[in-house]
Amino acid sequence: xxxxxxxQLLLILGVAxxxxxxxxxxxxxxxxxxxxxxxxxxxxxDDGAASGEKKDDLxxxxxxxxxxxTS
Numbered sequence: 848x849x850x851x852x853x854x855q856l857l858l859i860l861g862v863a864x865x866x867x868x869x870x871x872x873x874x875x876x877x878x879x880x881x882x883x884x885x886x887x888x889x890x891x892x893d894d895g896a897a898s899g900e901k902k903d904d905l906x907x908x909x910x911x912x913x914x915x916x917t918s
Contacts, residue, residue, distance in 0.1 A: 866873050
């Protein structure tokens with residue numbers, strides 16, 4: 848097996864610098880993603896409350912079981 852060329856080493860160094868360089872750029876990106884996910888989940892929970900719906904306001908549309916038939 849041969850040693851990596853200069854171009855390959857520079858490419859690996861560049862990718863590592865993008866991921867881990869610049870005062871924790873990767874951790875900032877992950878923190879922003881976590882905040883977005885948290886806001887999305889909170890928005891899903893608040894969806895029913897924001898529209899003014901309550902559990903009492905919901906209508907049951909499930910068809911009733913026919914008790915006259917015997918199987």
